Amino acid sequence: MSASHSLIAMEMGIDTHQEPVVFMRADCEVCRAEGFNANTRIQVGLENRTIIATLNVVTEKVLPPDHIGFSRIAWQRMALEGGERVQISHAPLLHSMSAVRKKIYGHTLSSREIHDIVADIAAHRYSDMQIASFITAGVDCLNTQEIIALTQAMVASGKRLTWPDTLQLVDKHCIGGVPGNRTTPIVVAIASAAGLVMPKTSSRAITSPSGTADTMEVLTTVRLSLEQIQQTVRKVNACLAWGGAVNLSPADDMLIRIEHALDIDGVGQLVASVLSKKLAAGSTHALIDIPVGPTAKVRSQHEARHLAGLFDTVGQALGLKMRCLITNGDEAIGYGIGPAQEAQDILAVLNNEPGAPADLRERALFLAANLLNLAGGASLEVAQARAQELLASGQAWEQFKRICDAQGGLKTIPQAAHQLELGARHSGTLLAMDNRRLSRLAKLAGAPISPAAGLRLHIKLGQALAQDQPLLTLYADSRGELDYAAAYYANNHDMFMVGEAS
Known part of the structure; x- marks a missing residue:
């Protein structure tokens, strides 16, 4: 490329999240020579490093002449120091976008077309707008073969954990939509104490107040390398790590980021997302928890059965031994919502404390027993007794501590700087709660x-309460956030339905 098509790199300090953006002056010679306009996709290179970025055009007041500005993520990916002269050109033509357009018009995509799309997304060749077009084109419009291909493509886009061929590895996943449902750490402790191998990689919160990785980070280190995950599992049969740190199915992480912004969660993409992570982690057996409730992610038994059928079909086609369980999603599980509050519930259950949330304990035991039955070969009745024994005897707690020690040690749960108790507006029986508004x-x-932020419930469905009786306590690290949340509750106190029991 000629010298006239190079510009001096300058960091702008602008946060564009995960989409690389570069900034050029409207009077820039390179802009005029190449015909660049705002939102043009351009390629920026320096030695053996290149990125594809979206162009924003600025006035001469923003940039000096002969300079190109970089957003934070663009600067990081190029590993620039400042002052380098970078090469500028049009981005290569994205042939896979023709397949996206094909899907927009309702046609079925081949496995090759899906793999090409996902490979380009994983290589950061798609803009957020282009990723959004692929997501919306496929919302509830993917057939089974397309979902299988999407799952395989997501796995191929990143790294994989490798284990001995003879090793049986188990995993579980909850579809979500029920706040506080933090069964995974308890299930991992019970299952691995029973001798199962469970290299659990979990996500951070997408739309919820806490993901398993967020809650576990309150208790131990979750940012582990692939080697550290394998070392931990070899040592204690399990881990509880953040999957985002090890680049398992990175294309899925990029799709999730845009799905979050769009508030879209298509069934086919959901199945591919979950199973790609299981396969990338090397799992051979997968248990899927599908909570159903009026304000959960899955609202009806019909929808749950359809989703379970897809999981079974796709999982088995890809070599996984599957089991899907449809569970009650009418109310929050446990008392705590938010990383620190959920961590307290986990420790209370593992320590068999008298005040531990019974619903969290029972659901964790139910899931653990099914996992032992699925992978261990014991009858469900025997598996249930074994899970209860491991929890009641303290063996699960000892195993949980071993996992945390192997990952860097058990931490002290942080405490929020501010708290506020909120009471019932009138007496009666708690008939329902809105999971979405609670979240x-x-x-x-x-x-x-803020890991210490969140809330703690003081009542469960079906319980009687008096006027002004505490319903929940809010926790926040700043007075402003506490007041903001309290104002939301004041305008949405009907998130708790209180009335006469029938």
């Missing part, structure tokens, strides 16, 4: 960004 309330208090 929103915890997020407004600061969860999961």
Whole structure:
């Protein structure tokens, strides 16, 4: 490339999240020579490093002449120091976008077309807008073969954990939509104490007040390398790590980021997302928990059965031994919502504390027993007794501590700087609660960004309460967030339905 098509790199300090953006002056000679306009996709290179970025055009007041500005993520990916002269050109033509357009018009994609799309997404060749077009084109429009191909393509886009061929590895996943449902750490402790091997990689919160990785990070180190995961599993039969740190199915992480912004969660993409992570982790057996409730992610038994059928079909086609369980999603599970509050519930259950949330304990035991039955060969009745024994005897707690020690040690749970108790507006029986608005309330208090933030429930469905009796306590690290959450509750107190029991 000629010298006239190079510019001096300058860091702008602008956060564009995960989409690389570069900035050029409207009077820039390179802009005029190449015909660049705002939103043009351009390629920026320096030695053996290149990125594809979206162009924003600025006035001469923003950039000096002969300079190109970089957003934070663009600067990081190029590993620049400042002052380098980088090469500028049009981005290569994206042939896979023709397949996206094909899907937009309702046609079926081949496995090759899906693999090409996912490979380009994983290589950061797609803009956020282009990723969004692929997501929306496929919402509930993917057939089984397309879902299988999408799952395989997602696995191929990243790294994989490798284990001896004879090793049986188990995993579980909850579809979500029920706040506080933090069964995974308890299930991992029970299952691995029973001798199963469970290299559990979990996600951070997408739309919830806490993901398993967020909650576990309150208790131990979750940012582990692939080698550290394997070392931990070899040592204690299990791990509880953040999957985002090890580049397992990175294309899926990129799709999730855009799905979050669009508030879209297509069934086919959901199945591919979950199973790609299981396959990338090397799992041979997978247990899927599908909570159903009026304000959960899955709202009806019909929808749950359809989803379970897809998981079974796709999972088995890809060599996984599957089991899907449809569970009750009418209310929050446990008392705590938010990383620190959920961590307290986990420890209470593992330590068999008298005040531990019974619903969290029973659901974790139910899931653990099914996992032991699925992978261990014991009858479900025997598996249930074994799971209960491991928890009641303290063996699961000892195993959990071993896992945490192997990952860097058990931490002290942080405490929020501010708290506020909120009471019932009138007496009666708690008939229902809105999971979505409860999650929103915890997020407004600061969860999961502030690990100590969130809320703690003081009552469960079916319980009687008096006027002004505490319903929940809000926790926040700033007075502003506490007040913000309290104001939301004041305008949405009907998230708790109180009335006369029938």
